[in-house]
Amino acid sequence: MKQPKVSVLISFYNLAPYVDQTLESVLAQKTDFPVEILCADDGSDDGTIEKLRAWEQKYPDSVRVFVMDRVPGAKYEANERIQRMNAIRGRLFYEAKGEYVCYLDGDDFYTDEHKLQKQADILDADTEHQYVGCGHNGCYYWESTGRTEPIEKPLRACSLTAKEYWSFLYIHTNALMLRNVGLQGIDPYTSGVQIIDNMLTFQFLPYGGIYYLPDCMFNYRQMEGSTYHRRSVYQNYILNALMLYQQAVICKGFFASGLVRTVFEYGELFAARRNPQLTREAQTYMDNIRRYHAGRLRRIVNYNNESLPARLWCEIENPVWFFLTRVCRHFIWKPKVRALLEESRRKQEQNA
Template sequence: MKEFRVSVLVTFYNQEKYVDRTLQSIINQKTDFGVKIIVGDDGSTDGTCLKVREWIDKFPDQIELYVMDRNPGKQISGFRASRNRLKLLDYVETEYFIFLDGDDYYCYNYKLQKQVEILDDVANKDCIACCHNTDMLYEDGRRVTVTNAKIKERKYGPKEYWQKLYFHTDTLLTRRCVIEKIDKRLLENNFNDNLITFCFLQQGNLYYIPESWTIYFQTGDGIWTSGKEVVNHIRNMFLYDLCNKINPKMKKETDFRFASTWMELLRIRRTINPEDLGLFNVEAIDKKMDNSLKWINYRDIKFSSKLALCLKAVWKSKRKILLHIISDIYGVTLKRFLYERQK
């Protein structure tokens, strides 16, 4: 038995039909080290757990399963998914780990080997994670690459990434040392997608590889794709508030990244009904997310507060547009322009 160096943290919820494909893609990995598979099931009511246990029977030393209880009453899927991911971090004992959603899978058998070699290289000791491109696969067979092909293989720092880039979270092979730095109480209900990457970025750079080595399956059942418009934008405002709590020194970059969220909430402000967002309101109060709280309760706040919030949204959007114009005038890319301003 080879020594385990990587843990793949797989999250499932009622995804019985994808279990075999996902786990087989991990088992197929060609490595000179062992790969641990730690499965977190979010209380599935179909045959997902039964399927996983069939795999455990085949690989008892390699696969573990942890099942979350489901309490009665209304629950928010994104909150539960976050808790599932955070719980899996408690079981990581290997040098590196990586998340994988239950309906996604690996399409390159040397993916983990290549990523470990990059992070093992002393020249990349400043990198907290190694990531790569991914392809979205739709149920009709369409396949679309997520990250622009012009993004080159190299290291990307926190500010540069957060200004304009996106690498799918399930591609990040990450050093275990980040786990102890995560504020699990603050992030308990929002440790999803972009916020995961932002947390990891606080500990170092990302090494990016442009090849697509994973498939991001589009079923329409994801946290974002299955959500209502108002809920989705409130979720993003949660991320905005939380990112500013995690690292207020990156507020400029966070403002830039979430400018469209501010404008979308401004656009739909009259459709926001606080009665429909009760659990989100509780979360915003608990985590002291002031901007989110104001948007959730926009209907009921004072006129002066409404005016201030709307002006804030307009300013954040116009500021982003202004920076684009300035960069065009000076003949430089926006990314370079922002970077030069921060030196």
């Protein structure tokens, strides 16, 4: 195989029923450049590895498979589960030889055979490297009914600086094509931050902005057993809110954008601070919160276990932070971003 231009990095764990559809969707891509497909498995015991090996034998020039060691029958939850996901994604990144990399979860699949070509063309044309990545929309996909629904609100094609992107837009990691900064000797994994979706993308933002395409070009399968669904909504809010502290480990210039990005989660957590059941749910992630010295977040989610002075301070500080966030949003959301959001709002109303 010639030097690949794009490396597609796919992670698996007990996804045997979906291996064929996922790999077929990548191999069906129509490009004028070579594509390598790197598959990492977290020690599956349901036949996933055997299926991956069969694809590797059939396409030895395109497909490579890596398998992580796993204690037979071991179940990893919470932080351990995230750590193994990080290890898989890191291994794939270090193995990638392509100029560009695309992450993909093993149960999801591409729906546009020109996806990789469209994204690579945009990044190729960006000779000044204004963008570190090109992303697009995708669709939630319910296999039982075949129903699909766009993940993001309608938004036209646009270029965004890194701070503009971080302040208001979410692009699923499956929908991003990123420059392989590892080829320039940059290791985005050295921060040690737990890399789950948003933080995976943030690792690359110090090196450029994002170009966005509105096309829905992959399906995001909705499964009850997925890592996202294994956590409660409240726990997902905690992990998202923690990003405000994690991002500072990677790059300190995004604080205001991070305030805007996480304001919804902080608002929901603050509103639920007195619920003792949710305080118990939060204990799973208290080590993470302490590790990043996330004092404000700790006082909110651990409210019922905090001292009286800490609870009083929680009541005072958070309205101030919410006000500061509104100020930051006013100055970050320049006319371009406000116009994009207003246009999106109008389209949504028209389609309602």
